[in-house]
Amino acid sequence: xxxxxxxxxxxxxxxxxxxxxxxxxxxxxxxxxxxxxxxxxxxxxxxxxxxxxxxxxxxxxxxxxxxxxxxxxxxxxxxxxxxxxxxxxxxxxxxxxxxxxxxxxxxxxxxxxxxxxxxxxxxxxxxxxxxxxxxxxxxxxxxxxxxxxxxxxxxxxxxxxxxxxxxxxxxxxxxxxxxxxxxxxxxxxxxxxxxxxxxxxxxxxxxxxxxxxxxxxxxxxxxxxxxxxxxxxxxxxxxxxxxxxxxxxxxxxxxxxxxxxxxxxxxxxxxxxxxxxxxxxxxxxx
Numbered sequence: 001x002x003x004x005x006x007x008x009x010x011x012x013x014x015x016x017x018x019x020x021x022x023x024x025x026x027x028x029x030x031x032x033x034x035x036x037x038x039x040x041x042x043x044x045x046x047x048x049x050x051x052x053x054x055x056x057x058x059x060x061x062x063x064x065x066x067x068x069x070x071x072x073x074x075x076x077x078x079x080x081x082x083x084x085x086x087x088x089x090x091x092x093x094x095x096x097x098x099x100x101x102x103x104x105x106x107x108x109x110x111x112x113x114x115x116x117x118x119x120x121x122x123x124x125x126x127x128x129x130x131x132x133x134x135x136x137x138x139x140x141x142x143x144x145x146x147x148x149x150x151x152x153x154x155x156x157x158x159x160x161x162x163x164x165x166x167x168x169x170x171x172x173x174x175x176x177x178x179x180x181x182x183x184x185x186x187x188x189x190x191x192x193x194x195x196x197x198x199x200x201x202x203x204x205x206x207x208x209x210x211x212x213x214x215x216x217x218x219x220x221x222x223x224x225x226x227x228x229x230x231x232x233x234x235x236x237x238x239x240x241x242x243x244x245x246x247x248x249x250x251x252x253x254x255x256x257x258x259x260x261x262x263x264x265x266x267x268x269x270x271x272x273x274x275x276x277x278x279x280x281x282x283x284x285x286x
Contacts, residue, residue: 003257010250013243016081020240023133024169027233030134031166034226041219045212046184058212060148060220063181064157071105071125071147071156072096073179073224075163075231076113078129082235083242085164086112092174093162094120105156107147109228125150133232137225144221151180163227164234172234179223182216 074093076086090113097104105125108114114127128143150156159180164172 003254003261006250006254006257010247010254013246013250017240017243017247020236020243023236024233024240026134027229027236028166031226031229031233034137034222034229038222038226041215041222045215045219058209058216059152060180060182060216061184064154066154067157069103069105069156070100070158070160071107071150073107073109073143073147073159073161073163074113074117075161075228076108076110076116077235078111078131080112081242082239083245085235085238085242086110086116089113089162089164089174090116092176093117096160096162096176102157105150107143109143109231131228131232133236135225135228135232137222140225140228141221144217144224147179147224148217148220161224161227163231164238165227166230166233166237169237172237177223177227179220182220 072093074089076089080086104123106117106122107125108117108127109129109131111129114124114129117124126146128140132139147159151159158178161177161179163175163177165175166172
């Protein structure tokens, strides 16, 4: 009976592995689909921020120390069966908190992260859950608007995002990105911005300030959106691997139990044959 239950469980985990593999492909396609737009948005933002006529930096590019609080966005999953995926993220989050020299507000994405941080008594400013596997930008833009609002109203000084970045099916890394204040590096440090673009001077309509007011908040939202897409691909990969390991363990346990049962049955048959042979020998002796 136990062997049958384990084999039934193996079939369930194998089915979940197949479903997760399909979701991984879908999530990876979503990540790749947004990259060209993100690169062009960053190219334009970098050029605007480096214009020589730009005297006053945009508020989202300036670091302040008014509130002395940080906002940390933590991206976890909504459901389990993904191995140590969520536990590793929360462990990294708590280690990062210990390094910061200021109080932290948390914005959680995913039920698992919210529950684990709440159990530890952390202050959760907002939480978002039930995110689709391949969400649209409009589904998540409210997160970016909330983050920008908190920063512009000087409720927080810095915004960080902790998530699992999808590199490949064999590698997913937990990363900590600083979302705000947005730092525009030198042109040489950003491979997607060509030297020709950096040296050119353009006339923008409307002016640069109006464009920055429009582009920077959207770029912040785009950063968060891409991070969530990458985390979704990592989550599904972690779940696929966890279910694959569970299937292999269940199959191995079923084989082991089957061998044990066969051995016990063989011992029972051997014992019965010895009893029969002993009884027959006793009858012949009489």
